[in-house]
Amino acid sequence: MTAFRFIHAADLHLGSPFQGLALKDAALAARFAEASREAFAALVTRAIEEKVDFLIVAGDVYDGDWKDNSIGLFFNREVARLGRADIPVFLIKGNHDAESVITRTITLPENVHEFPVAKPGTFRLDRLKVALHGQGFAERSARENLALNYPKPEQGWFNIGLLHTSLTGREPHAPYAPCSVEDLRSRGYDYWALGHVHEFEVVAQDPLVIFPGNIQGRSVREQGAKGAVLVSVEDHRIRHERIVLDRARFHEIAVMAALEDDLAALANRVAAAADPLAKSADGRVVALRLRLSGETPLARDFMARAADMRDEMQAALHRAGEDVWLEKLDLRLTLPKKPVAAEGMADLEALLPERNWSPAMIEEADARIREIAAKLPGGIGAGDLPLGADAAELLAEARALLLARSGGGV
Structure with missing residues (x-):
């Protein structure tokens, strides 16, 4: 069999708005959006430098419908670079695209x-x-097992399956095109190029089943290095190595304050x-969440x-x-615990539960959040957490602020 190499990527999410970041820091969100494009450009450059025989993209090239043609033109420009290097690209549509x-086309x-x-x-x-x-996906939601209908392998050839799937479940990803490794194995292919899950994972070795993860982290839930997989095949022997492509990162750290600090x-x-x-x-x-x-x-x-205080931590x-x-x-x-609560403070703390908010209070807070979100500019209030936190977390922050300004505990 002829020796060959290819790159397996997935979940480019070009055009991602980074809504959570945009609410906190529009300039930082813009840098992460640019990082998504830079990561894909780096993928194309690496493919050309490695002289791979082809490139696979296993779904979610785009993050959603285009506001204009700019993201389509960018993708066209980059894959045209591959065309000039005689590198074909094979892709499937995922749930996001x-x-x-996608209503616009280039x-x-x-x-x-x-x-x-x-x-x-x-x-x-x-x-x-x-x-x-x-x-690929015809609709955003694919609830059926697509893998079972894939064709028989070409005998004597190297067979690759492309599938955008959650397999039997990968939190926090939605259950799309559900299937098992045994379902994949039943097709008799040599390699399964999966997409949808944003963490790198070698799911199985026989056959080789891989999630490459996304090429650029999109929130603090997607921390650390991101990239794709370079696969080398010679006489049916398969080697793979992860290549890092991301141009910006999310991280989270926890710091414990001492009483004397x-x-x-x-x-x-x-x-x-x-x-x-x-x-x-x-x-x-680096966008860093500090606890x-x-x-x-x-x-x-x-x-x-x-x-x-936020500025002090940024410094x-x-x-x-x-x-x-x-x-x-x-x-x-x-705050350090006091032997006796200040007069009237015990009553205030008793009136304000620490975490166990009533359903009525959560419902009221959600209604207020929706009112505020509707007035935010540029559609940045359209995400799941338009104010950057859910109702319970915002209520907890409001309680702590009230007690702190009243001289009580936090």
Whole structure:
């Protein structure tokens, strides 16, 4: 069999709006949006440098319908680079760019081959004796087991299956095109190029079944390095290596405040905790969620002067790295316990439950959040968490702020 190499990528999510970041810092959100494009450009460059024989994209090229043609033109420009290098591209539609979702189109170059959505299809590379089988999504939701209808393998050829799927379930991803590894194995293919799950995972070795993850993290739930997989095949022996492509990263750190800490000491703790992440980012922009906990007199300052304290923590992160930015400050600080509560404070604390909010209170808070979200500019209130947190978390922050400004505990 002829030796060949290919790159397996998935979940490009070009055009992702980074709504959560946009609410907190529009400039930082813009940098992450640009990072998504830069990551795909880096993928194309790597494919050309490695002189791969073809590129696979297992769904979700786009994050959703285009506002204009700019993202389509960008994708066209990059895959045209591959065309000039004689590298074909094979792709399927996923849930984010299903046929029913994307209403605009840009005619793509001839080296781009898209699998059908009504039924599985096959593309053959005669020179390499490689057959690629796949089916894209017609609708955003694909509840049926698509894999069972994939065609029989081409005998004597290297067979690759492309599928956008959650398999038997991968939290927090929605259950699309559900199937088992045994379902995949039953098709008799040599390699399964999966998409949909945003974490890198080698699911099985016989046959090789891989989620490459997405090429660029999109929220703090998608932390660390992101990229694709370079696959080498010779005489049916398969080797794979992960290639890192992301140009920006999300991280999360937890710092415990000591009772004796003043603000400078706490800031030093934060800078020290962020330092390894800044170094490992290797020049990439980092959006970092900082969780502060512990018993400290500083708790009152963090609630009563929230903006100032957030700026102090941002300054600490910049001491760790010039491109480390505070994505969110998650406060879990408590004031030192007093032997006797201040007069009237016990009544106030009793009136305000700490976490167990009544269904009526949550419903009322959700209604207020919807009112505010509807007035936010540029559609940034359209996400699942338009204010960056759910009703329970916002109520907890409001309670802590009220108690802090009243001189009570947090």
